[in-house]
Amino acid sequence: MGQSAANLRKSDYKFISDELVDVYDIILRIEERSIRKSRFKDINIKQMHLVHAIGLHSKKTTSEVAHILKLSKGTLTANLNILERKGYIIRVHNHNDRRVINLKLTSKGRLLYRAHSAFHQQLVKSFLKGFNDDEVKLIRKAIINLREFLDKASEQV
Amino acid sequence: MGQSAANLRKSDYKFISDELVDVYDIILRIEERSIRKSRFKDINIKQMHLVHAIGLHSKKTTSEVAHILKLSKGTLTANLNILERKGYIIRVHNHNDRRVINLKLTSKGRLLYRAHSAFHQQLVKSFLKGFNDDEVKLIRKAIINLREFLDKASEQV
């Protein structure tokens, strides 16, 4: 409609930027509410993400998980206490080094993990709805671009 | 290399999902650090986003901004006090209704706003690096998909 490519690009930049700023908060809010309505209403979204970080199969240590989530060890201890008390995780003392604690999900924890994964999968599916493989690849490429930029920025800043 | 389209799609879903989960936290961390290194080191990322919500031109009220940011009025008052004390915003009593306070950025606040916008613009540019207009449109479409899904999910959940 007489709109130049340059104008189109500029408005797209702004649109994409503004939308992306909103999207994350919306997702967190939806997750929070869907947990509240589920059988797992005794945990919050941060504890949910801790369960996700511990993961289905790994036996990560407290320090490893603290590093992944960029939380202090003290904060992690507090949250692990909550999740253990509520039956989502267990602490397993490591045989080789008894200072070390390996974290595992209980079956209840694994149920929660899978429910959360399902939500994320649904999210990405709707994000990619109606796109063919080439188009999905393109979006993948955009995300790789972004990640590279962020990693470079992390070093500089 | 013999990988079926379905498999490709599935691994892409997971990749995209996992990356998106990380990206937001990384962005917040970079923003936080870049503020710390800038001339605006006396504010934090939440106050930065409050400045962004107030915006360059609008004269939003306290209640409007509280609603936009989904914060209680009390929380907003506390943060506005900090930004006002530090010279980023001013409160302007509304002539027509003297209960109402309109929020405005000071020149210092506008400088901060523009610095933050520049970062976001750089972010989106790198996100879209090397893409032509059609491809940018596609990504725009993907974000619209996601937003529609989220809005629908918001109603349901």
Place this chain on the structure above:
DNA sequence: TGAATTAGTTTGATAGGCAAACTAAATTTG
């Protein structure tokens, strides 16, 4: 074996958030 290091916990302090009570101004209503 004693000293230094390491993994995780405890402790004390701080910050950010909310809900409810409150103040001042505007609007409705009898």
Place this chain on the structure above:
DNA sequence: CAAATTTAGTTTGCCTATCAAACTAATTCA
């Protein structure tokens, strides 16, 4: 028009999440 109600923003009291530093127990180094 005066009293009652509503509204915008502030104040208050409380709660939760987080961190850093001190601490404990186990391991490794010298």
